[in-house]
Amino acid sequence: MRAAVLAATVDVLAEHGLAGTTVGAVARAAGVHETSVYRRWGTRENLILEALTEQLDAAMPVPDTGRVHDDLAAHFGALARLLATEQGRALLRLSAERDGTLPDRRLPYWTERLERGAAMVRRGVERGELAPDTDPGLVIEAVSGALFTRALISGAPVDEDFAARLVDLVLAGALPKPRPAADAAPVPLDS
Amino acid sequence: MRAAVLAATVDVLAEHGLAGTTVGAVARAAGVHETSVYRRWGTRENLILEALTEQLDAAMPVPDTGRVHDDLAAHFGALARLLATEQGRALLRLSAERDGTLPDRRLPYWTERLERGAAMVRRGVERGELAPDTDPGLVIEAVSGALFTRALISGAPVDEDFAARLVDLVLAGALPKPRPAADAAPVPLDS
Numbered sequence: 437m438r439a440a441v442l443a444a445t446v447d448v449l450a451e452h453g454l455a456g457t458t459v460g461a462v463a464r465a466a467g468v469h470e471t472s473v474y475r476r477w478g479t480r481e482n483l484i485l486e487a488l489t490e491q492l493d494a495a496m497p498v499p500d501t502g503r504v505h506d507d508l509a510a511h512f513g514a515l516a517r518l519l520a521t522e523q524g525r526a527l528l529r530l531s532a533e534r535d536g537t538l539p540d541r542r543l544p545y546w547t548e549r550l551e552r553g554a555a556m557v558r559r560g561v562e563r564g565e566l567a568p569d570t571d572p573g574l575v576i577e578a579v580s581g582a583l584f585t586r587a588l589i590s591g592a593p594v595d596e597d598f599a600a601r602l603v604d605l606v607l608a609g610a611l612p613k614p615r616p617a618a619d620a621a622p623v624p625l626d627s
Numbered sequence: 628m629r630a631a632v633l634a635a636t637v638d639v640l641a642e643h644g645l646a647g648t649t650v651g652a653v654a655r656a657a658g659v660h661e662t663s664v665y666r667r668w669g670t671r672e673n674l675i676l677e678a679l680t681e682q683l684d685a686a687m688p689v690p691d692t693g694r695v696h697d698d699l700a701a702h703f704g705a706l707a708r709l710l711a712t713e714q715g716r717a718l719l720r721l722s723a724e725r726d727g728t729l730p731d732r733r734l735p736y737w738t739e740r741l742e743r744g745a746a747m748v749r750r751g752v753e754r755g756e757l758a759p760d761t762d763p764g765l766v767i768e769a770v771s772g773a774l775f776t777r778a779l780i781s782g783a784p785v786d787e788d789f790a791a792r793l794v795d796l797v798l799a800g801a802l803p804k805p806r807p808a809a810d811a812a813p814v815p816l817d818s
Contacts, residue, residue, distance in 0.1 A: 532780040546781035557801070570801045574773075574792055581772030582765075589723040589775055590737035601765055609800025610748070610761045 441466045441473060445487035450526050457484060485541060488531050489548075495524070498552050504560025505607060511553060512579050512599040519587040519594045528587060550576055566607075578606045632657045632664060636678035641717050648675060676732060679722050680739075686715070689743050695751025696798060702744060703770050703790040710778040710785045719778060741767055757798075769797045 444466035448457045459480050463470040477483040495518045499510045518524035532542060550573050557572035579602045586592040635657035639648045650671050654661040668674040686709045690698045709715035723733060741764050748763035770793045777783040 528780075542780070542782045546783065550781075560801075564803070566801045567803045571792065571796070574796055575801055577773040577776065578769045578793055578796055581774070581776035582768040583772070584780055585768065585772035585775045588780065589719075589733070590741075591733045592737065601762065602769055605762070605765055605769055605797055605800070607801050609796075609802070610751075610757045610766055610798050611800070612755070612758045614805055 516599040707790040
């Protein structure tokens, strides 16, 4: 029953918004008794938060390929694909919404999502792929923030190529790339 | 009269939102005739867009200090200070809002704001401070996106230190910093 109710919750949310997502409406859509939903989730708030969390997390894998660049590119490529859809933007809007009918759970919700992404960066630091003083959360916020801003604020198009370019920027930076260090394998210089 | 009417528009917007910002309400707040407002701005839409643009741009200088790091730190430090205020977040929300009473001018509005910021990065590229293939808009989106996302989506606190750390990240990147190149001045090595 759990999966059916959570899927029904996402459908009702996408169609009727937060205010229209009552336990009764979800129970009807899932074809279960309202009392069964209350027994399992206790409150409408718990149900909605669990449904949104599960949906967004399922759409955004946290891969562990052994290469931080590939992990981030896959993770944020999936986010870009999600945000390119109307349903994805609706879910993001709901995850960010405060409408007075739910307590403001946004900060703990987003802190937990951020922590999931930061784990990929932390592994890159541990493998020596990234500088030891890298702030894992900051890397995730710089990439995801640009994607969220296009999707919800500016309305500019979001695609995988944009996500990949953001990942490259936060990893390599915009400063000129120095030539290889003295003890690196020699490479021919053009000038 | 122009400055008084634009200031009154911002006040009315902050207090009553988009829907409550009529030419009549603005004219009353500014102590001018409604017909004078229509004569100058033509439509309510033009008035609101000009007021928001002027307010946000005035709050966010585009300095030209000769150092791209300092320009960006000042620019985004000002944005962080603005977004730390309730009025700043309200202005941002309005600049991002689509409520059906205004045509969706978000993309041209944000494209123009992005272009203002990108000019600082472009100057850094021209001075050789940044890699020649730097995408100026991408740098601006990575920093501003993280700030906007905290202010409007996650609700996490926004401050100048966060802005400064974002600027450092997109300039230097998260990769380990290579030792100086062979032709640089020698520095002692710790290991």
